[in-house]
Amino acid sequence: MRMNPKKAQAIREFLYILPFLILVALMSYYPLYGWVYAFHDYMPPKPISSETYVGLKWFQFIVSNPVRAADVWRVLVNTFAMSGISLAFSWFPMIFAVFLNEIRCKPYQKFVQTVTTLPNFISWVLVYSVAFNVLSSTGAVNSVLTSLGLIDKPIAFLNSKEHIWFKMWLWLTWKNAGWAAIMYLAAISAIDEQMIEAAKVDGATRMQIILRITIPCILPTYFVIVMLNIANFLSNGMEQYYVFQNNFNRKTIEVLDLYVYNIATSGRGNYPLSTAISMLKSVVSVALLFITNTVSRLVRGEGFV
Amino acid sequence: MKRYLSLFLAAIMLLGLVSFSAAAEGQDLLVIDVYDDAANYNGTQTGWFAKVIKDRFNIELNIIASQVVGNTVYATRSEEGNLGDIILVDKAKFPEIVEAGLAKDISDKLPECKNIMQFKTQIDVYNKGLTGVEGKYYGIPTEMTDTAPDTLTDDVIYSSPMLRWDLYKAIGSPKLETLDDLLNALVKIHEIHPQNDDGDPAYPFTLWADWDGNDNMIGIANVVQLTTWYGEKLKGSAMLKPDYTFSPLYERENAYYKITKFLNKAYQLGLVDPDSGTQPWDTVASKLSTGRADVMWYSWQTGFWNSVDRLNAGTGFIFIPVGDQYYYADADRYYGSDRMFGIGAGVEGEKYDRIMAFLDWYASPEGATFQHDGIEGLNYIVGENGKFVPYKDNALMDNLPVPEEYGGGGFSDGNNAINQWIVSSICINPVTGERFAQKYWQSYKDMTMTEMKKEWQEMFGAEDSVAWMKQNGKLLASPSVDFTPAADNNDIIALRSDVNKCLCEYTWNLIMTCETDEDFEALWDEMVAQMDGFGYKELYEYDCGVWQPEIDAKKAAAL
Numbered sequence: 001m002r003m004n005p006k007k008a009q010a011i012r013e014f015l016y017i018l019p020f021l022i023l024v025a026l027m028s029y030y031p032l033y034g035w036v037y038a039f040h041d042y043m044p045p046k047p048i049s050s051e052t053y054v055g056l057k058w059f060q061f062i063v064s065n066p067v068r069a070a071d072v073w074r075v076l077v078n079t080f081a082m083s084g085i086s087l088a089f090s091w092f093p094m095i096f097a098v099f100l101n102e103i104r105c106k107p108y109q110k111f112v113q114t115v116t117t118l119p120n121f122i123s124w125v126l127v128y129s130v131a132f133n134v135l136s137s138t139g140a141v142n143s144v145l146t147s148l149g150l151i152d153k154p155i156a157f158l159n160s161k162e163h164i165w166f167k168m169w170l171w172l173t174w175k176n177a178g179w180a181a182i183m184y185l186a187a188i189s190a191i192d193e194q195m196i197e198a199a200k201v202d203g204a205t206r207m208q209i210i211l212r213i214t215i216p217c218i219l220p221t222y223f224v225i226v227m228l229n230i231a232n233f234l235s236n237g238m239e240q241y242y243v244f245q246n247n248f249n250r251k252t253i254e255v256l257d258l259y260v261y262n263i264a265t266s267g268r269g270n271y272p273l274s275t276a277i278s279m280l281k282s283v284v285s286v287a288l289l290f291i292t293n294t295v296s297r298l299v300r301g302e303g304f305v
Numbered sequence: 306m307k308r309y310l311s312l313f314l315a316a317i318m319l320l321g322l323v324s325f326s327a328a329a330e331g332q333d334l335l336v337i338d339v340y341d342d343a344a345n346y347n348g349t350q351t352g353w354f355a356k357v358i359k360d361r362f363n364i365e366l367n368i369i370a371s372q373v374v375g376n377t378v379y380a381t382r383s384e385e386g387n388l389g390d391i392i393l394v395d396k397a398k399f400p401e402i403v404e405a406g407l408a409k410d411i412s413d414k415l416p417e418c419k420n421i422m423q424f425k426t427q428i429d430v431y432n433k434g435l436t437g438v439e440g441k442y443y444g445i446p447t448e449m450t451d452t453a454p455d456t457l458t459d460d461v462i463y464s465s466p467m468l469r470w471d472l473y474k475a476i477g478s479p480k481l482e483t484l485d486d487l488l489n490a491l492v493k494i495h496e497i498h499p500q501n502d503d504g505d506p507a508y509p510f511t512l513w514a515d516w517d518g519n520d521n522m523i524g525i526a527n528v529v530q531l532t533t534w535y536g537e538k539l540k541g542s543a544m545l546k547p548d549y550t551f552s553p554l555y556e557r558e559n560a561y562y563k564i565t566k567f568l569n570k571a572y573q574l575g576l577v578d579p580d581s582g583t584q585p586w587d588t589v590a591s592k593l594s595t596g597r598a599d600v601m602w603y604s605w606q607t608g609f610w611n612s613v614d615r616l617n618a619g620t621g622f623i624f625i626p627v628g629d630q631y632y633y634a635d636a637d638r639y640y641g642s643d644r645m646f647g648i649g650a651g652v653e654g655e656k657y658d659r660i661m662a663f664l665d666w667y668a669s670p671e672g673a674t675f676q677h678d679g680i681e682g683l684n685y686i687v688g689e690n691g692k693f694v695p696y697k698d699n700a701l702m703d704n705l706p707v708p709e710e711y712g713g714g715g716f717s718d719g720n721n722a723i724n725q726w727i728v729s730s731i732c733i734n735p736v737t738g739e740r741f742a743q744k745y746w747q748s749y750k751d752m753t754m755t756e757m758k759k760e761w762q763e764m765f766g767a768e769d770s771v772a773w774m775k776q777n778g779k780l781l782a783s784p785s786v787d788f789t790p791a792a793d794n795n796d797i798i799a800l801r802s803d804v805n806k807c808l809c810e811y812t813w814n815l816i817m818t819c820e821t822d823e824d825f826e827a828l829w830d831e832m833v834a835q836m837d838g839f840g841y842k843e844l845y846e847y848d849c850g851v852w853q854p855e856i857d858a859k860k861a862a863a864l
Binding site: 043044065067159248262267268 | 376
């Protein structure tokens with residue numbers, strides 16, 4: 001019996017996609033099995049069993065006491081604030097790319113682009129060591145200020161909790177802006193030259209060309225990137241905050257991922273509680289996704305998913 | 306030059322081959338996984354110590370260091386059912402490892418290990434205390450001594466205020482009665498010594514944050530240590546007072562408050578390194594060895610500065626008594642320190658024999674000499690009377706190259722990465738009749754009987770610091786007992802972690818940000834309220850219950 005060609009094609013096409021399905025199952029769905037630890041009183045070296053099952057105990061634990069609940073709330077506020085700031089400033093790389101594109105002297109443009117892109121490839125640990133050498137009490141800035149006689153006591157740049165959210169955004173931007181601009185530069189180069197020529201013939205100034213042609217043309221790219229950022233709203237990474245955290249700024253710098261990490265690794269480590277909190281994060285993420293999707297449907301008439 | 310280098314390398318290879326064939330003798334190379342809570346190095350043991358073991362047993366050590374790769378390795382490896390071939394863990398974990406079937410019953414082989422069994426008393430006491438495995442051997446305690454539970458062998462206790470002798474003399478050797486006197490002295494010392502010889506800033510106090518909350522003790526490790534200057538000792542979250550009663554850590558009459566306030570006053574006077582609180586211990590260690598700190602408080606810290614040359618020059622750190630202090634010290638750890646050796650449950654047959662032979666050697670005079678004294682001809686030489694004489698005592702500090710017969714490389718790089726011993730360094734070495742630790746050798750005492758030491762003895766009228774404390778009734782020596790605290794359950798872990806984080810954050814801010822006493826008191830009250838909010842009282846009650854049996858045993862031993 002011969003297979004019907006349509007069916008054969010379907011099987012073949014399914015085989016094409018199978019490796020990716022396996023990859024997703026292994027990398028994204030299999031780890032969800034680890035959530036089971038949130039429902040057990042797991043304590044190495046004893047493996048989990050029916051005896052260790054405790055139901056929702058660890059979820060209740062989070063809100064069991066007002067001070068601890070306030071602590072989790074503080075962490076959520078930090079996460080939303082820092083993600084919010086970077087979302088609110090997400091236009092920055094776009095504007096940077098537009099202005100970069102306006103530089104007429106090509107070698108200088110390349111130079112600026114290279115210098116701003118490079119930090120993206122430096123790990124946060126190294127970024128911190130740069131920060132430490134420049135800003136610590138015996139670092140470059142304090143040494144210069146002291147030798148000029150402007151201060152008599154070193155300024156504790158890294159030890160203070162003042163404006164930490166904004167400072168973290170500055171570091172993030174310093175590291176990422178150049179890299180993020182690449183996407184916009186590509187979008188700019190795809191703009192039809194004829195439009196710009198026509199505008200020039202009509203007597204448009206440079207500023208007018210930017211406002212009326214360049215920016216509207218790259219806005220779709222911007223929206224896609226914003227959407228991707230929203231999906232990562234809660235996972236704003238922990239490396240940056242991990243390297244910058246200390247006893248003086250932890251209250252305002254601790255984000256969800258870092259909080260989960262700190263719980264799992266401080267002292268003997270409490271794995272169930274840490275898992276429960278990281279699950280909360282997924283719940284909030286899914287909620288955010290639905291909200292964004294609804295907003296998008298209302299505003300643009302179509303959703304993302 | 307290149308030719309010599311290649312000849313040299315060829316020679317090393319030949320030497321290596323010769324020694325390898327000498328060691329092999331029918332036994333295959335055996336790689337042993339050592340799960341190690343004490344190690345600061347992860348990976349295969351290299352350098353001279355690797356060669357010492359390979360030549361004798363044809364064994365290679367693969368160190369799995371939880372302190373390096375993170376404590377999650379303990380969870381993942383125990384899930385796999387194999388922690389390691391040799392297991393070296395914190396004492397509190399050992400009972401649960403035995404219970405989970407991860408450690409091997411070594412009752413058949415251990416009695417044959419004559420070097421280890423010189424500590425039979427201690428090993429018996431420990432294994433009898435393990436529940437559910439009566440009459441069997443599972444664990445070998447670490448760093449046991451051959452003295453007695455109530456002896457204090459040290460001539461310097463674990464923690465006491467130590468100042469640089471030359472600086473102390475330069476400010477007129479003031480008599481110190483209180484912490485305020487100490488502050489006044491430190492202000493003067495800071496005035497005459499604002500920088501080290503290289504021009505880098507020096508401060509009386511340089512603190513570090515990465516040990517905070519270690520060993521299940523809540524709070525800043527530096528402050529917790531200094532509370533022993535007033536006869537107090539933190540047990541988990543409860544402060545043990547000199548009269549063997551417990552008191553909540555944050556009470557204002559307790560030493561934690563006193564020391565925090567003292568350090569804040571020091572900060573207000575500009576005596577505290579501004580990097581304290583953000584720098585790790587490694588940075589502090591390099592500051593100590595370059596003369597950027599004027600106060601030391603751990604007896605072993607002097608090892609970063611007090612070389613024989615500096616002692617001769619009179620610039621070493623030495624104990625300066627403060628009149629109102631009453632020093633807490635643990636007596637010799639007769640029953641061992643806070644970690645345990647065990648053998649992995651899956652070890653069988655020839656491998657088992659070879660591992661036990663290795664461990665027995667590890668506790669032998671030869672093994673202990675390598676661990677505590679290093680290499681003959683490098684760290685020490687043997688004098689005419691057969692006793693050891695210090696040779697290059699900066700071998701560890703400066704990573705000096707080791708002799709070719711030990712395979713070359715730096716001494717520190719090749720040092721024993723297991724980083725924990727069965728035989729304590731205060732045990733008597735049967736070969737020399739003197740203790741293993743260099744500071745007890747007659748030869749070392751003669752070398753360091755310097756002007757500085759003589760001046761000190763004259764000024765304080767005592768042989769050494771412990772003698773001074775004993776003469777003046779300022780020493781509280783707490784006897785050693787065999788005791789393993791119960792392991793925390795998850796509720797307590799979460800509670801301890803919250804309370805500890807809260808306490809550490811507030812304490813650092815108390816020390817490093819309060820500019821007036823009013824600020825300090827207000828912040829202290831806020832801290833107490835927060836800690837209570839997290840459930841400090843509950844944790845305190847729990848810890849009192851856990852540690853009471855140890856206190857009872859100590860009381861009984863002291864009678």
